[in-house]
Structures are given as structure tokens and as C-alpha cells.
Amino acid sequence: MNNVLIGQSDFKQIRESNAYYVDKSLFVEDIMKCPYLVILLTRPRRFGKTINLSLLHHFFEKTDQDKSSLFDGLAIQQSDIYSEHFSKYPVIFLTFKDIKQSNWNDCLEDMKLVISQLFESFDYLLDSDCLTELQANDFKNIKNRTASNVIYGNALKFLSKFLYQYHQQRVVILVDEYDTPIHSGYQYHYYDEIVSFIRNLLSGGLKDNNYLHKGVITGALRVAKESIFTGLNNLGVFTLFEHEFNQCFGFTLDEIRMILTDFGLLSNFDNVLKWYDGYNFGDQKILNPWSVMNYVSNKKKTFKPYWLNTSSMEMLEQITLGKPEAKKKSLRQELTELIQGGYIQKNINENIIMQDIYNRNLDVIWSFLLHSGYLKSIAYIDSEFENIHKLSIPNMEVKIAYRNLVTKWFAETVNTDDLNLMLQALTNGDIALFEKKLKIICLEIMSYHDFAGSPEKVYHALVLGMLVWLSNDYVIRSNRESGYGRYDIIFMPKDKTKQGIIIEFKTIEENDVVEDVINDALKQIETKCYDVELKAAHIHNILKLAIGFSDKSVYLKQGTFENTPGA
Numbered sequence: 001m002n003n004v005l006i007g008q009s010d011f012k013q014i015r016e017s018n019a020y021y022v023d024k025s026l027f028v029e030d031i032m033k034c035p036y037l038v039i040l041l042t043r044p045r046r047f048g049k050t051i052n053l054s055l056l057h058h059f060f061e062k063t064d065q066d067k068s069s070l071f072d073g074l075a076i077q078q079s080d081i082y083s084e085h086f087s088k089y090p091v092i093f094l095t096f097k098d099i100k101q102s103n104w105n106d107c108l109e110d111m112k113l114v115i116s117q118l119f120e121s122f123d124y125l126l127d128s129d130c131l132t133e134l135q136a137n138d139f140k141n142i143k144n145r146t147a148s149n150v151i152y153g154n155a156l157k158f159l160s161k162f163l164y165q166y167h168q169q170r171v172v173i174l175v176d177e178y179d180t181p182i183h184s185g186y187q188y189h190y191y192d193e194i195v196s197f198i199r200n201l202l203s204g205g206l207k208d209n210n211y212l213h214k215g216v217i218t219g220a221l222r223v224a225k226e227s228i229f230t231g232l233n234n235l236g237v238f239t240l241f242e243h244e245f246n247q248c249f250g251f252t253l254d255e256i257r258m259i260l261t262d263f264g265l266l267s268n269f270d271n272v273l274k275w276y277d278g279y280n281f282g283d284q285k286i287l288n289p290w291s292v293m294n295y296v297s298n299k300k301k302t303f304k305p306y307w308l309n310t311s312s313m314e315m316l317e318q319i320t321l322g323k324p325e326a327k328k329k330s331l332r333q334e335l336t337e338l339i340q341g342g343y344i345q346k347n348i349n350e351n352i353i354m355q356d357i358y359n360r361n362l363d364v365i366w367s368f369l370l371h372s373g374y375l376k377s378i379a380y381i382d383s384e385f386e387n388i389h390k391l392s393i394p395n396m397e398v399k400i401a402y403r404n405l406v407t408k409w410f411a412e413t414v415n416t417d418d419l420n421l422m423l424q425a426l427t428n429g430d431i432a433l434f435e436k437k438l439k440i441i442c443l444e445i446m447s448y449h450d451f452a453g454s455p456e457k458v459y460h461a462l463v464l465g466m467l468v469w470l471s472n473d474y475v476i477r478s479n480r481e482s483g484y485g486r487y488d489i490i491f492m493p494k495d496k497t498k499q500g501i502i503i504e505f506k507t508i509e510e511n512d513v514v515e516d517v518i519n520d521a522l523k524q525i526e527t528k529c530y531d532v533e534l535k536a537a538h539i540h541n542i543l544k545l546a547i548g549f550s551d552k553s554v555y556l557k558q559g560t561f562e563n564t565p566g567a
Contacts, residue, residue: 002020002262002263003017003018003019003020004019004020004293004296004297005017005019005020006293006294006297009050009051009054010051010054011051011054011055011057011058011070012054012058012067012070014051015069015070016070020262020293022251022255022258022259022289023074023075024048024051024052024055024248025055025059025071025074025075025076025077026075026076026079026248027052027055027056027245027248028055028056028059028060028076028079028081028085029076029079029081030244030245030248031056031214031216032081032085032214033081034236034244035236036234036235036236037212037214037215037234038206038212038214038215038216038217038232038234038235038236039214039215039216039217039235039236039238040217040218040219040222040229040235040236040237040238041216041217041218041219041238041245041248041249042218042219042220042221042222042237042238042239042240042371043218043220043240043249043250043281044220044240044279044371044372044373045220045372045373046288046289046290046307047249047250047286047288047289047290047373048248048249048250048289049176049177049218049219049249050095050097050176050177050218052218052248052249053093053095053174053176053216053218054093056091056172056174056216057091057093057174058070059071059076059085059086059087060085060086060087060088060089060091060172060214061087061089061090061091062087062088062089062090062091062167062169063087067087068086068087071086088169089169089170089171089172089213089214090163090164090166090167090169090171090172091171091172091173091174092118092156092159092160092163092171092172092173092174092205093118093174093176094114094115094118094156094174094175094176095114095175095176095177096111096114096175096176096177096178096180096181097176097177097180098110098180099111099114099180099181099184100180100181100183100184101181101184101188102184102188103188103190104185104190104193104194107181107184107185107190107193107194108149108193108197109145110181111152111181111197112145112152113145115142115152115155116142116143116144116145118155118159119139119142119143119155119159120143122159122162122163123143124166125139125162125163125166126139126140128166130162130165130166131162131165135158135162138151138158139158139162142155142158149197150200152197152201153197153200153201153204154200154201154204155201155204155205156173156201156202156204156205156206157204157205157209158204159171159205160173160205160209160211160212161211163211164211169213170211170212170213171211171212171213172213172214172215172216173205173206173212173214173215173216174215174216174217175202175215175216175217175218176218177218177219177220178198178202178217178218178219178228179219179220179221179223180219180220181194181198182194182195182198182223195228198228199228199230202217202228202229203228203229203230203232206232206235207232220371220372221352221368221371221372222237222239222350222351222352222371223351223352237350239350239371240279240280240281240282240370240371241282241350241377242281242282243282243283243284244282245281246281246282246283246284246286247281247284247286249281249286249289250279250281250286250287250288250289251286251287251288251289251292252284252285252286252287253285253287256269256272256273256287256292257269259292259293259296260272260296263296265296265301268301271303272287272292272295273287273395274395274396275291275295275303275395275396275397276288276291276292276295276307276395276397277394277395278376278393278394278395278398279373279376279394280376280377280378288307288373288395288397290306290307291305291306291307291397294306303396304397305397305398305400305401306397307373307397307398308397308398308400308401308404331362331365335402335406335464336463336464336467336478337478338375338391338392338393338402339393339399339402339403339406339464339467339468339471340467340476340477340478341392341393342392343378343390343391343392344366344390344391344392345381345388345389345390345391346363346366346367346388346389346391347363347386347387347388348363348366348367348370348377348387348388348389348391349363349364349367349387350367350371350387352364352367352368352371366391369391370389370391373394373398374393374394374398374401374402375391375392375393375394375398376391376392376393376394377389377390377391378390378391378392403467403468403471406464406465406467406468407468410465410468413444413445413461414441414444414445415440415441415444418437418440418441418444419437419441419465419469420469421433421437422434422437422438422441423465423466423469423470425437426501427470427473427474427491427498427499427501429499429543431543431545431556431558434556435554435556438547438554438556439554441462442549442552442554443552445461445462459488459505459549463476463478463489466489466491470491473493473494473495473498474491474492474493474494475491475492475494476489476490476491476492477489477490477492477533478490487502487504487525487528487530488503488504488505489502489503489505490502490503490530490533490534491503492533492534492537492539493539496537496538496539498539498541499539499541499542499543500531500534500537500539500541500542500543501542501543501544501545502525502530502531502534502542502543502544502545503545503546503547504521504522504524504525504530504544504545504546504547505521505547505548505549506518506520506521506546506547506548506549507548507549507550508548508549508550508553508555509550512550514548514550514555517548517555518546518548518555518556518557519546519557521546521547521548521557522544522546522557522559525544525546525559526544526559531544543558543559544558544559545557545558545559546559
């Protein structure tokens with residue numbers, strides 16, 4: 001079954017097409033054994049949330065059609081849960097994953113359309129005698145999209161009651177990607193309206209509903225302080241930190257070995273990990289399933305960022321680099337550290353407050369990036385009052401996302417032709433041209449309103465640019481210990497015959513003597529032995545530069561070369 005259906009999230013379609021399927025059927029058992037009546041599961045996009053809800057839909061759904069063949073050979077057939085719960089319940093399945101309208105009226109129409117289509121799938125209720133005249137009128141109005149907003153807000157509550165009256169069995173309610181319209185609502189300024197609508201809809205179906213057997217909700221984030229789940233004391237929340245459900249979304253290492261073996265690609269195991277590994281759900285290492293399946297089904301077996309190509313990078317751009325208020329010194333510094341392969345320590349919130357993201361609350365930004373799959377937690381630091389995690393970029397695929405953001409920011413801020421010429425001059429040892437282009441670029445950056453009067457931010461901007469443009473040929477590190485101190489930036493060539501570079505940046509204050517500051521910077525490189533790291537890598541051709549910033553002026557001085565291969 002090496003036929004892969006990319007983008008197909010209907011469990012029934014996949015199984016009937018004899019397509020490749022990684023067995024996640026024990027998700028049903030985990031759901032039924034979970035003590036909570038309503039379960040909220042948060043995972044990054046494209047990690048299998050929709051197909052898993054579709055699995056639940058086709059497992060639980062009480063129907064005249066025999067669906068047992070869909071589960072032939074799957075692990076759930078060996079569980080007692082199969083005989084007890086298979087095909088026993090009416091199922092209400094709603095997905096909001098495609099509701100991303102740019103205004104409230106269109107969003108509301110989209111919501112009504114989704115609910116209308118849901119009711120249409122239960123048309124048989126109208127042909128029965130289980131509905132009162134008033135209930136039948138509400139049903140028809142919802143289906144025909146003529147009901148009031150209040151009636152639509154109670155749609156799940158009404159439908160679960162109607163289904164119970166017909167089947168004499170409590171219902172299973174599944175809601176996929178509940179937070180997708182909320183993101184659009186905040187982005188396009190109809191946040192209060194969509195939150196109110198979804199709160200009424202979900203509360204009606206999931207709060208104090210005597211006709212509910214089990215409810216499962218998925219989303220990318222646990223959205224807090226929106227009162228969406230107010231009063232749901234029967235709600236169990238399972239984020240990516242929990243051990244429960246930690247193998248249900250994404251692929252485990254054992255599953256990756258099985259997949260690569262099935263496709264004859266096991267020899268590429270290490271590269272698959274490099275590109276698509278890096279996620280930790282509870283205590284389980286997880287790989288990105290969307291990217292892995294795109295890779296194995298690609299005829300050329302090309303490693304590239306499949307996951308990043310599935311949706312707009314707009315939100316990530318806005319949060320990290322897009323608007324002026326996002327370009328804070330600490331954010332730039334920490335992005336630099338992350339792109340270099342380092343880590344940052346942050347207090348992580350499991351509840352995401354949308355307003356805090358867009359107001360640039362930095363703790364919430366890092367929490368958002370972690371829960372959305374753009375960062376991973378490599379360690380938890382026990383703290384009495386805070387939830388401290390060490391965070392890093394999970395894999396090559398996501399690293400490319402950050403590099404693309406920096407590239408886009410530079411394209412909007414400076415002349416990239418000048419930047420390329422400057423970096424070529426630096427690596428070729430043409431210091432005169434490097435200095436000339438550096439001064440031009442610094443003037444451009446310093447005139448950009450977000451950086452005016454802040455030489456330190458110019459430094460971090462330059463480091464980010466250098467990391468992106470030169471990282472194919474150099475290992476670039478900044479603010480690391482070497483010798484007896486912390487250098488500003490080192491370029492370690494991957495080709496050991498090329499020249500290594502050490503740069504020390506200095507801010508020149510109003511009363512400073514420029515020459516003294518620059519000379520002190522060069523002396524610092526020597527006395528603190530910043531070249532130790534390069535020499536340990538057998539690189540002895542080393543360029544040493546001191547660069548000073550004073551308002552919009554830039555001063556540069558070159559130190560001595562060392563060309564002692566036998567040293």
C-alpha cells in the first residue's frame with residue numbers, strides 16, 4: 001500500500017482507496033479511557049488532527065452501512081473498545097479548518113454554511129416523527145440558512161437532542177480546528193463577534209448537555225481568556241506537554257523506520273531526522289507527518305520544507321519581523337541565537353492570549369511559536385513559580401522559515417545588492433570595499449525608523465543577515481566564549497583553506513576618542529585569545545576586524561593576519 005494520498009484527511013477515503021496509512025487507531029481507545037467527558041487536544045497544524053477526528057467519526061458513527069472493513073488489520077480491532085463502542089453512537093462532526101475570512105459577514109456566512117451542511121446530512125430526522133413541529137422548523141431554518149444567529153449559536157445543542165430523540169442514544173461531538181476562525185477574527189478585527197459565536201455554539205453542545213456521550217475538540221492553541229470554555233468543568237486539556245495522547249499525532253521514531261523501510265528509503269533515516277524531527281510531545285520524540293509523507297511520495301525524494309509551503313507565513317512574519325514594535329532588541333538577539341543553533345530560556349504559557357501575541361508580549365510570542373511548531377522544548381527547568389523551558393529550532397525545515405523571514409526583512413530594509421557585495425568583499429578579504437558597503441548599509445538601517453539611534457540593533461541586524469547569506473559556507477557564531485572572553489562574531493569557514501574572520505563591535509560614546517575605542521577592540525581580540533576556537537579547528541589564516549558605531553557613522557580597522565599553518 002505505497003499509494004500516498006497527500007492532503008486527504010478523510011479516514012474512510014484513505015482506507016477505501018487502499019492508500020498508505022500509519023495505524024493510529026488506538027487513538028479511539030485513548031479517547032474512551034480518558035476520564036473527561038470533553039477533551040481538548042492541541043497540536044501544530046498538519047500533524048494529523050483532522051484525520052484522527054475522522055477516524056473517531058467513522059468508528060463511533062451509528063449507521064446502516066457496515067464500516068467494519070475500514071478497521072480490518074488495525075490495532076483497535078484487538079481492543080475490547082471495539083466490541084463495546086464500534087458503530088454505536090450518532091456523531092456530529094464539524095471542522096472549521098477552512099474558515100479564514102477577512103471580514104465578519106463572510107465568516108458568519110461560512111459558519112452558517114458549515115452548520116447547514118451538517119444538518120443536511122441528518123435529513124432523515126425530518127422524515128421521522130421524533131421532532132416536534134417547532135423542532136422541525138428550527139431544523140429547516142438552520143439547514144436553509146434562514147435561522148437567526150441565536151438559533152445557529154444553539155445548533156449543536158439542538159442537533160444532539162434531535163439525534164438522541166431518534167436513536168435513543170447519546171451523541172459524540174467532534175469539533176476540528178476550533179481556533180482557526182478566532183485567529184482570522186483577531187487578524188481582521190472581528191474578534192469579539194467570532195469569539196461570542198463560537199462560545200455559544202460550543203457551550204450549547206458541550207456544557208451540561210444530557211445528550212452528550214463524548215466530546216473531542218482540536219486546535220493549534222489553547223486560547224485563553226476568551227471565555228469560550230467557561231463553565232466546562234468536564235473539560236480535559238491535553239497540550240503538547242502532556243504524556244497522554246503523545247503518540248497519536250505525528251510519527252514516532254519506530255513509525256519512521258517502518259515508513260522508510262516500506263518505501264525502500266531506510267538509508268535516508270538520518271537526513272529525515274535532520275529535516276523533519278525535533279518535536280517533543282510529552283516524553284515522546286515526534287516527526288512532522290505532513291513533511292515525511294510528502295518526502296516519501298516525492299518522485300525525486302527531495303528534502304525541502306513541505307510543511308512551510310502549506311500555509312501563509314503571514315502570522316509568523318507579523319509576530320517576529322513584520323511590524324516595527326516587533327523589532328525589539330531582545331527579540332533580534334534571541335533570533336540570532338536560535339538561527340545559530342543555540343537555545344533560549346523562556347517562561348512558557350500553555351494558555352495563549354491572542355491580544356498579547358499582537359501586542360508583542362515576548363513570553364507569549366515564544367509560547368505561540370512553541371505550540372505552533374516553530375520551536376521545540378529541549379529541556380524543562382523545574383521552577384516553583386514559572387514554567388521555564390529551553391527552546392531551540394526543531395529542524396532544518398523550520399530553520400529555513402526563519403532564514404526566509406530575515407531575507408524578506410532585509411529586502412524591505414536595505415539594498416540587497418549592496419549587502420551581497422559587502423559580504424563578498426568581506427570573505428574575499430577586500431576590506432576597503434567591505435568598509436564602503438558597510439557604511440552604506442548602516443546608513444540605510446539606521447535611517448529605518450525602527451533602528452534609529454540604536455547601534456546595538458544594527459549589530460544584531462548585521463549578524464542575522466550574515467547568518468542567512470553566508471551560512472552555506474561558514475559556521476557563524478556570535479556572543480560565545482572563546483579564550484578568556486566572549487567574542488562578538490566569528491566566521492569559521494567550512495573549507496579549512498579559507499580565511500577565518502573575527503569581528504568585535506563597539507559603540508562609540510559622545511566623549512570617546514574613536515581611534516582609542518577601535519584600537520581597544522583589536523587589542524581585546526588579541527589579549528582575550530578569541531582566535532582559539534578557529535585555531536582549534538585548524539584555521540590559521542585569520543582576519544581580525546574592529547567596527548565602531550557612533551550614531552550614523554561607522555569606523556573600521558583591520559588587525560593583523562596570521563598565516564602560520566604549522567602553528
